[in-house]
Amino acid sequence: MSAATTYDVAVVGAGVVGAAIARELSGHDLTVALVEAREDVGDGTSKANTAILHTGFDATPGTLESRLVRDGFHLLSRYAERTGIPVERTGALLVAWTTEELAALPELRAKAIRNGYRECVIVDTAEVYRQVPALGPGALGGLTVPDESITCTWTATLALATDAVRRGAALLTRHSVGSARVGEHATVLATTGGEVRARWVVNAAGLAGAELDRMFGYGRFTVTPRRGELLVFDKLARPLAPRIVLPVPSSRGKGVLISPTIYGNVMLGPTSEDLTGGPDTATSERGVEFLLGKGRALMPTLLDEEVTASYAGVRAAIDRPDYLVEADPARRYVLVGGIRSTGLTASMAIGEHVRDLLAGAGLPLRPRRGLPPPPAMPNLGEASTRPYQDADRIDADPAYGRLVCFCERVTEGEIRDAYAATIPPATLGGLRRRTRAMNGRCQGFYCAARVAELAGGHR
Numbered sequence: 001m002s003a004a005t006t007y008d009v010a011v012v013g014a015g016v017v018g019a020a021i022a023r024e025l026s027g028h029d030l031t032v033a034l035v036e037a038r039e040d041v042g043d044g045t046s047k048a049n050t051a052i053l054h055t056g057f058d059a060t061p062g063t064l065e066s067r068l069v070r071d072g073f074h075l076l077s078r079y080a081e082r083t084g085i086p087v088e089r090t091g092a093l094l095v096a097w098t099t100e101e102l103a104a105l106p107e108l109r110a111k112a113i114r115n116g117y118r119e120c121v122i123v124d125t126a127e128v129y130r131q132v133p134a135l136g137p138g139a140l141g142g143l144t145v146p147d148e149s150i151t152c153t154w155t156a157t158l159a160l161a162t163d164a165v166r167r168g169a170a171l172l173t174r175h176s177v178g179s180a181r182v183g184e185h186a187t188v189l190a191t192t193g194g195e196v197r198a199r200w201v202v203n204a205a206g207l208a209g210a211e212l213d214r215m216f217g218y219g220r221f222t223v224t225p226r227r228g229e230l231l232v233f234d235k236l237a238r239p240l241a242p243r244i245v246l247p248v249p250s251s252r253g254k255g256v257l258i259s260p261t262i263y264g265n266v267m268l269g270p271t272s273e274d275l276t277g278g279p280d281t282a283t284s285e286r287g288v289e290f291l292l293g294k295g296r297a298l299m300p301t302l303l304d305e306e307v308t309a310s311y312a313g314v315r316a317a318i319d320r321p322d323y324l325v326e327a328d329p330a331r332r333y334v335l336v337g338g339i340r341s342t343g344l345t346a347s348m349a350i351g352e353h354v355r356d357l358l359a360g361a362g363l364p365l366r367p368r369r370g371l372p373p374p375p376a377m378p379n380l381g382e383a384s385t386r387p388y389q390d391a392d393r394i395d396a397d398p399a400y401g402r403l404v405c406f407c408e409r410v411t412e413g414e415i416r417d418a419y420a421a422t423i424p425p426a427t428l429g430g431l432r433r434r435t436r437a438m439n440g441r442c443q444g445f446y447c448a449a450r451v452a453e454l455a456g457g458h459r
């Protein structure tokens, strides 16, 4: 479309939330732009989280977050089956380590039921250690959450954005919105990539949500970046964590957990630290020490394994205890704010909620006919066959037999496919999120040069 195009809707922010909104809206007879400041989709908070598909058992009942996490869990689970986003239903075990925590379990179970989740069971100490034998001494009991699952945040975001683009949405990367001028018929967004005009604007800018909100004349909330640091342990640790091990949640959030990852590692974290100087995704010595201390108490043998990576993500915590999603029909503007620690799970339900808000505010919505099927995503998970393991595929195309990244077993064929995809990577970081290349224990030490060479050949 030309610069003079007026889109029906511009969604600002191509994280998992904005991608899900753009996908939902582009399933209707609308012109949609997904406007992103960075070079790639999913390069903000959505690239660095614990990637748990939450049932919503521990949400605050009656909140918008509770409803959207519960619905989003089912929507994303079904979508994952259709697109190949890897999901493993490992289940979770919430462990009580003190008599106070033990006493809190019945209320947590009752809360889960109020949130529409009825599968939690309170278990005794023997069952806790049967389920996770490697736990440290001192567990007094637990609560099982059989449907909590692990997934891949990178694939989920990319699948939703790819689907949106195939349904006709325009993906405008390198378009950082600096100001908004609301006119009678359209809003003009001044961006680093030029002006974008749209009748409606949806603010899904995550950590920058309040800033964008101010461009529409509001001052209704502030975002406090809340950093979460995580440690990734070597694949040899995976048998120690057959399921997600959760602490009893506190007012600070879900607390430090131990989780298997779909890539075959074990993750310990996240920390929860409010930042005063803006979003900072650097890891800190203090954070690492804190996590190692936690790990030592929760699962001492985990610390015998090697830490292969550490990273940090930043939650968009706001000064209210719920998501803040509101439509302003006069300015033809929807705020999607405060999507803190559950946004991956809730993303598709947020998409449907925004669709309903827009319809309620007067945007005509007619389902589009002849939608393309959802994209088939490359499998990054260890629970299903990966290309290097697939003899038939290698026979048909030897590029899947040529390993490039030996730690993560990534082949030339997968790198080639990433560049041929609807949304190709713009950077080597983007390639890593699409293939796992350079994501293993050597962190690219051995393969980065060859990966970069292949990437250069495909660009």
Ligand SMILES: Cc1cc2nc3c(=O)[nH]c(=O)nc-3n(C[C@H](O)[C@H](O)[C@H](O)COP(=O)(O)OP(=O)(O)OC[C@H]3O[C@@H](n4cnc5c(N)ncnc54)[C@H](O)[C@@H]3O)c2cc1C
Binding pocket: 012, 013, 014, 015, 016, 017, 018, 019, 035, 036, 037, 038, 041, 042, 043, 044, 045, 046, 047, 048, 049, 050, 051, 052, 053, 054, 175, 176, 177, 178, 204, 205, 206, 207, 208, 209, 212, 227, 228, 229, 270, 312, 313, 314, 315, 339, 340, 341, 342, 343, 344, 345, 346
């Ligand atoms: C440590 C940690 C652990 C988590 N664990 C889980 C979990 O296990 N399960 C779960 O469901 N959720 C989890 N979350 C939460 C989840 O990651 C977030 O809720 C989700 O990623 C938020 O997505 P988003 O699209 O709102 O934000 P983002 O991914 O940050 O996307 C916002 C986008 O807006 C763009 N943008 C900002 N300003 C502008 C502008 N002016 N112009 C154009 N573009 C702009 C940014 O570049 C960014 O790409 C976790 C979060 C953290 C930090």
